[in-house]
Amino acid sequence: MDQIKIGFANICQEAQKDAAQVELLLSKSESLNLKYSKSKLEKFESTDSQAAGLRVILSGSQGYASTENTSPEALLRSYKEALSNAQTLLSGMVLSGKSTSIPLAQPATVTPMEDLCIDEDISIEKKMACAQTLESACYGLDSRIQSVPYPNWSENTQEIRVLNSNGLDQKFKRKFYSGYCYPLAKEGESSKMDGETFFAREFSQIDPQAIAAEGVRRCTERLGARKIPTGRYAVVIDRQQMDSILAMISSYFSAKSLFDGKSLLAGLQGQKIASPLLQLCDDPFDRRGSNVRPFDAEGVPTQKTVLIENGVLKNFLTNLEYADKMQLPVTGNASRSPASALDISATTLSVRPGQSALSEMLASHEEVFHLTNFAAGLHSGFKSATGDFSMPSEGFLYKNGKRVGPVDQIVVAGNVLELLQDIEMVGNELNKPGQSFLAPDILIRSLSIAGS
Amino acid sequence: MIVATSILQKALDAALSTGADFADVFLEDTYSSQLGFLQQKADTAVVGQLYGAGIRLFFGHEIIYVTTNDLTETGLVKAALKAAQSRLQSATLTANQTAAPLKLNPFDSIHKYGQRPWEMQRERKLNWLRSVDEIARTRNSNVTQVDAALNEKFQRVQIANSKGLLTYDERAYTRLRVETFVEQNGVKESSHDLDGQLGTSEIYDSMNLRQLAESCVDRATLLTTAKYAPAGEMPVVIDNSFGGVIFHEACGHGLETTSVAKGASVFCGKLGQKIANDCVTAIDDGTIANSWGSLSIDDEGLPTQRTVLIEKGVLKSYIVDEMGSRQTGYAKTGSGRRQSYRFAPASRMRNTFIGAGSDSFESMIRDVDYGLFAKKMGGGSVSPGTGDYNFQVQEGYIIRKGRIEEAVKGAALIGRGIDTLGKITKVSSDLKLATGMCGSVSGSIPTTVGQPQILVSSIMVGGRA
Numbered sequence: 001m002d003q004i005k006i007g008f009a010n011i012c013q014e015a016q017k018d019a020a021q022v023e024l025l026l027s028k029s030e031s032l033n034l035k036y037s038k039s040k041l042e043k044f045e046s047t048d049s050q051a052a053g054l055r056v057i058l059s060g061s062q063g064y065a066s067t068e069n070t071s072p073e074a075l076l077r078s079y080k081e082a083l084s085n086a087q088t089l090l091s092g093m094v095l096s097g098k099s100t101s102i103p104l105a106q107p108a109t110v111t112p113m114e115d116l117c118i119d120e121d122i123s124i125e126k127k128m129a130c131a132q133t134l135e136s137a138c139y140g141l142d143s144r145i146q147s148v149p150y151p152n153w154s155e156n157t158q159e160i161r162v163l164n165s166n167g168l169d170q171k172f173k174r175k176f177y178s179g180y181c182y183p184l185a186k187e188g189e190s191s192k193m194d195g196e197t198f199f200a201r202e203f204s205q206i207d208p209q210a211i212a213a214e215g216v217r218r219c220t221e222r223l224g225a226r227k228i229p230t231g232r233y234a235v236v237i238d239r240q241q242m243d244s245i246l247a248m249i250s251s252y253f254s255a256k257s258l259f260d261g262k263s264l265l266a267g268l269q270g271q272k273i274a275s276p277l278l279q280l281c282d283d284p285f286d287r288r289g290s291n292v293r294p295f296d297a298e299g300v301p302t303q304k305t306v307l308i309e310n311g312v313l314k315n316f317l318t319n320l321e322y323a324d325k326m327q328l329p330v331t332g333n334a335s336r337s338p339a340s341a342l343d344i345s346a347t348t349l350s351v352r353p354g355q356s357a358l359s360e361m362l363a364s365h366e367e368v369f370h371l372t373n374f375a376a377g378l379h380s381g382f383k384s385a386t387g388d389f390s391m392p393s394e395g396f397l398y399k400n401g402k403r404v405g406p407v408d409q410i411v412v413a414g415n416v417l418e419l420l421q422d423i424e425m426v427g428n429e430l431n432k433p434g435q436s437f438l439a440p441d442i443l444i445r446s447l448s449i450a451g452s
Numbered sequence: 453m454i455v456a457t458s459i460l461q462k463a464l465d466a467a468l469s470t471g472a473d474f475a476d477v478f479l480e481d482t483y484s485s486q487l488g489f490l491q492q493k494a495d496t497a498v499v500g501q502l503y504g505a506g507i508r509l510f511f512g513h514e515i516i517y518v519t520t521n522d523l524t525e526t527g528l529v530k531a532a533l534k535a536a537q538s539r540l541q542s543a544t545l546t547a548n549q550t551a552a553p554l555k556l557n558p559f560d561s562i563h564k565y566g567q568r569p570w571e572m573q574r575e576r577k578l579n580w581l582r583s584v585d586e587i588a589r590t591r592n593s594n595v596t597q598v599d600a601a602l603n604e605k606f607q608r609v610q611i612a613n614s615k616g617l618l619t620y621d622e623r624a625y626t627r628l629r630v631e632t633f634v635e636q637n638g639v640k641e642s643s644h645d646l647d648g649q650l651g652t653s654e655i656y657d658s659m660n661l662r663q664l665a666e667s668c669v670d671r672a673t674l675l676t677t678a679k680y681a682p683a684g685e686m687p688v689v690i691d692n693s694f695g696g697v698i699f700h701e702a703c704g705h706g707l708e709t710t711s712v713a714k715g716a717s718v719f720c721g722k723l724g725q726k727i728a729n730d731c732v733t734a735i736d737d738g739t740i741a742n743s744w745g746s747l748s749i750d751d752e753g754l755p756t757q758r759t760v761l762i763e764k765g766v767l768k769s770y771i772v773d774e775m776g777s778r779q780t781g782y783a784k785t786g787s788g789r790r791q792s793y794r795f796a797p798a799s800r801m802r803n804t805f806i807g808a809g810s811d812s813f814e815s816m817i818r819d820v821d822y823g824l825f826a827k828k829m830g831g832g833s834v835s836p837g838t839g840d841y842n843f844q845v846q847e848g849y850i851i852r853k854g855r856i857e858e859a860v861k862g863a864a865l866i867g868r869g870i871d872t873l874g875k876i877t878k879v880s881s882d883l884k885l886a887t888g889m890c891g892s893v894s895g896s897i898p899t900t901v902g903q904p905q906i907l908v909s910s911i912m913v914g915g916r917a
Contacts, residue, residue: 048520049519063498066499088578149711150716193716339500391864411864450912
């Protein structure tokens with residue numbers, strides 16, 4: 001038996017005496033990060049970390065504790081802290097009469113996913129050469145490239161393991177290479193920074209020259225950008241930017257948000273909430289997504305869940321606790337890190353491609369704004385309680401299907417639930433693999449753009 | 453101390469064994485606790501421990517960084533050797549250099565702490581959250597949800613470097629966050645606010661929790677009837693306190709050597725030059741007692757300091773860490789910071805604010821024929837390479853003919869830092885600071901933003917067309 005199993009067996013014995021149930025989430029990761037500057041190594045980071053998170057269920061309450069020391073003694077200490085947290089919450093619940101039991105996962109068979117971790121013997125020199133090319137290749141491609149302030153090449157291995165007092169013990173391992181290259185270009189008074197990201201499960205799939213070339217192309221094609229007049233425009237949201245839109249609606253599908261009165265989709269199951277062109281599911285198995293996983297943070301097998309079908313809201317995402325509380329099916333979407341409390345998250349939100357070519361979409365109205373960059377991501381411009389967003393954006397203006405020029409310093413605003421209803425066309429091509437989502441381009445009938 | 457000095461001495465010697473010209477070790481043992489209150493009851497209780505070390509080596513301008521959770525002598529020396537040999541497949545282990553003898557450098561902290569987070573009764577903490585919930589729900593019967601949380605952190609750090617520096621510090625952080633949800637006449641809105649200190653939680657016994665909770669509810673309520681902000685370029689008066697996020701995003705990040713040294717900042721090469729009007733003086737101050745962004749020593753072991761960044765419009769200093777100093781030649785400002793041992797330190801802001809000026813708030817409003825009064829800011833971000841920033845206005849008002857009129861929502865302010873800095877034409881005398889979290893290359897760290905009220909002659913307001 002391994003050390004963790006021994007330590008956890010002790011904890012289970014204690015838990016039995018305390019009439020408690022217990023779950024242990026272990027995460028081990030190794031990562032190598034390489035950064036180059038003007039072809040010279042700037043930063044070499046190698047981090048190993050491990051963390052253990054204990055969740056103790058005591059009747060209707062649960063407490064958490066985490067530690068980075070995974071010795072049997074430290075785990076037992078964390079168990080006691082988690083128990084004490086659960087006791088604190090329980091006393092409050094008994095007073096308010098709001099205590100109902102919380103389920104713990106039963107052992108179940110999960111789909112093995114050995115292909116998520118491909119063992120390779122790649123020398124450090126090869127890795128460093130790849131990371132160096134990612135940065136240095138940018139300079140030769142375009143004389144307007146001033147520097148590459150943000151290059152990063154990384155190799156990550158993660159192992160996730162869940163054990164609980166029902167005898168469940170499962171783990172999976174994944175390994176991937178990821179990174180980005182963001183050059184800064186300048187021409188006259190105009191300067192722009194943009195770039196390209198990559199994700200690969202095998203070293204041979206990384207083409208640093210091609211990534212650099214795409215980064216340079218994305219960056220330089222936006223030089224000379226200007227504002228467009230304030231008004232309402234038909235907008236094509238580029239497939240690479242759909243993560244921002246999906247991240248806005250993601251929490252609305254959580255049964256916990258529903259329970260807490262924070263989801264704008266409350267009471268709308270079975271109703272039309274989007275254009276009939278929209279098909280959305282959560283798909284933890286599609287290898288093109290980066291977040292493929294066989295089981296969730298409670299150890300429950302993951303599954304594909306249809307969320308929107310022909311525009312109609314079909315399902316919410318649950319973990320065991322909220323499936324029980326809301327009387328919904330279990331979908332295997334429990335999420336947490338060892339140091340955080342249990343929540344519900346989508347794994348890979350996936351929009352099914354439609355019929356339209358991007359060129360058709362860009363020519364569908366007299367003027368179309370092709371939104372290729374949400375300048376701030378979701379950092380600040382979205383309000384979940386209302387669905388309103390106002391996002392600084394960049395892209396290209398098209399007139400009669402022809403590109404007029406690059407656009408920046410504008411704010412695209414709207415409401416995400418209205419946006420879903422206003423989808424006019426869905427593109428026939430998916431975003432590149434290795435992102436946390438899968439989606440094609442979508443055309444929105446009309447959005448407000450604040451510009452000149 | 454977290455580990456014995458002799459162990460660190462050995463780890464540093466190992467780190468220098470393949471020719472590194474500098475090495476440091478950052479050890480951390482951090483206790484954290486989060487208590488959440490939701491649905492009118494205690495909802496979440498999480499405690500955690502971070503326990504690890506980061507070993508950093510410099511080979512000229514190259515940084516090697518390795519982390520480990522094994523703080524025994526074997527573990528630390530192994531990690532140091534791993535760092536030393538990382539670039540070399542077959543390193544020769546001739547100890548051609550050794551670290552200077554470590555000598556403890558004690559200091560008197562100006563920050564005072566009370567009861568440690570694990571010593572205080574949880575019931576006392578829950579009472580603050582419960583009262584925030586009750587105050588909010590009493591303020592307006594249309595409050596549909598109150599989400600309140602108390603986050604505490606007690607960080608013990610030990611730092612040693614190959615120049616002989618050895619130091620130890622304890623840092624307590626406490627932060628109370630509240631978010632209120634209101635539904636009025638079929639319209640849903642929310643608002644959030646937070647307060648934090650470098651300190652321990654008994655401050656909440658005497659703090660005005662009523663004001664925190666009520667202003668949150670009032671803002672959410674106001675927003676249910678507010679119209680969307682208009683769009684276009686216009687003069688903007690930005691309120692004091694969290695309004696300072698504009699300086700943080702628009703300029704502060706561009707002054708960190710992390711971007712300056714790479715030539716990735718619009719402020720490169722501008723030291724000594726006039727970059728703003730005379731009314732603008734900006735300071736990054738780590739020495740304010742118990743302020744959220746303060747320190748005693750930075751995460752490289754240097755005493756923190758008060759750094760004047762801009763004086764009467766002239767750029768005086770950048771924000772400089774150890775590597776930044778090495779790369780640019782500027783003196784270190786005690787600004788090396790990181791979220792935890794998992795991150796190598798970088799030059800980062802502390803309590804960063806525009807200093808008090810001499811104009812009155814009333815005169816600023818009077819000066820505006822048509823514009824926006826941005827009373828409460830949301831978050832923002834910047835691309836340091838271009839200086840393009842954006843941030844959100846949580847609560848705003850239209851100014852018409854020198855008077856503050858109707859409330860508006862959904863405004864985003866966007867622009868380019870160096871342009872906006874030049875357009876600050878008035879600065880009031882009423883300086884206030886506010887708590888924030890800042891994310892960048894070395895993780896998410898506590899920073900304070902602040903300013904007096906300022907008038908910016910023109911900013912692009914992204915509202916609804």
